[in-house]
Structure formats: C-alpha cells, structure tokens
Amino acid sequence: MMEKFPYLIQHKSYCGGDFYLFSRIKPVIASDEYFYVVTNTFEPSLPEWGWVNEKRCIDSLPIDGKKSFVNDFGQEFSPSYTKSLRDLIHSENDVIDVSVDVRIPLVFPGAWLVLSVSSDGKDLKWSSAAVNDYVKPGHQGRVFSRYG
Numbered sequence: 001m002m003e004k005f006p007y008l009i010q011h012k013s014y015c016g017g018d019f020y021l022f023s024r025i026k027p028v029i030a031s032d033e034y035f036y037v038v039t040n041t042f043e044p045s046l047p048e049w050g051w052v053n054e055k056r057c058i059d060s061l062p063i064d065g066k067k068s069f070v071n072d073f074g075q076e077f078s079p080s081y082t083k084s085l086r087d088l089i090h091s092e093n094d095v096i097d098v099s100v101d102v103r104i105p106l107v108f109p110g111a112w113l114v115l116s117v118s119s120d121g122k123d124l125k126w127s128s129a130a131v132n133d134y135v136k137p138g139h140q141g142r143v144f145s146r147y148g
Contacts (some may be wrong), residue, residue: 009024036088040079041065050080063101063140072110095148100132103140115145 005022020044026143033107040049043065057067071078098115110132119127125147135141 001095038081038083039064040069040081040114042067042069045079048081048083050082051077052079063103063135068103071111085117093148098147100143101140101141102135104131104137106138108132108137113143113145115147117147 001023005024007023008024009023009027010019013136038046038048038050040046041064042052042054044054045052052069055071056070058070059067064081069079088094096115096117098113100113102111108131110130112128112130114128115125116123126146127147129143129145131143134143
C-alpha cells in the first residue's frame with residue numbers, strides 16, 4: 001500500500017482497531033507518525049539484525065528486494081532485531097509496529113512472530129502472533145504485532 005499511497009494523512013486509534021488515511025499526494029503538513037522504519041532485505045543484513053545465517057538467504061523467492069530468508073522445518077529461531085528503546089520510543093504514547101512478510105508452504109506445521117521488549121534486563125512486553133492466523137498454507141502475506 002505504501003508504494004501506491006506513500007503519504008500518511010491521518011491516523012486514529014479506536015478500541016479494537018485503527019483508521020489510516022493514505023494519499024498519493026504529498027500533504028502540505030507532513031505527518032511524522034513513523035519516525036523510525038527498518039526493513040531487512042538481507043542484502044546484507046544490518047548489524048542490529050541477529051540470527052541471520054547468510055547461507056539461508058536465497059534469491060529464488062524474494063518478496064521484497066533481491067533475497068529472502070528460508071526457515072527449515074524444525075528450525076527454532078529466525079532473524080531478530082535488537083535496538084535501544086531510547087532510539088525507538090520518543091514519548092509515552094509511541095507505538096512499535098512489527099510486521100513480517102512470509103510465504104507459507106502447502107504443508108505448514110505453524111510458526112509465530114514474537115515481539116519481546118525489555119529494558120535493564122526486565123521484560124516489558126512479550127507477545128506472539130500465530131502466522132496461521134494471518135496467512136494460510138500455500139499463500140503469502142503479512143503477520144503483525146504491536147507494542148504500545
């Protein structure tokens with residue numbers, strides 16, 4: 001969506017949902033809602049990304065960029081991102097949105113997108129989103145999680 005409508009005009013949060021208004025036309029007053037955006041295209045991975053085995057990055061099924069990361073059946077971990085909360089949060093009302101684009105094989109036992117936020121060794125938030133709740137086997141799509 002951001003490719004066709006790159007400008008965020010308005011965002012409202014409601015109980016149980018959010019409303020976003022995007023536009024193709026640049027607004028007179030820019031929205032600074034997303035002040036930090038990071039994407040891993042594995043070309044190569046940034047230092048903040050951990051658990052990236054470059055041998056597992058292939059160019060045959062990319063979703064974004066030239067490469068994608070392949071997780072084998074039974075593999076417990078995939079790439080993770082670590083960054084200081086001071087760099088990610090500017091105010092007490094900020095939100096961390098996490099998403100991953102996935103392509104699921106026809107036979108898929110299940111996986112989870114895990115969001116873990118910690119400070120000074122204490123967990124502030126731990127949540128998981130079942131990939132099967134967002135993307136059905138044999139399809140591709142996006143899985144989401146949020147802190148804030």
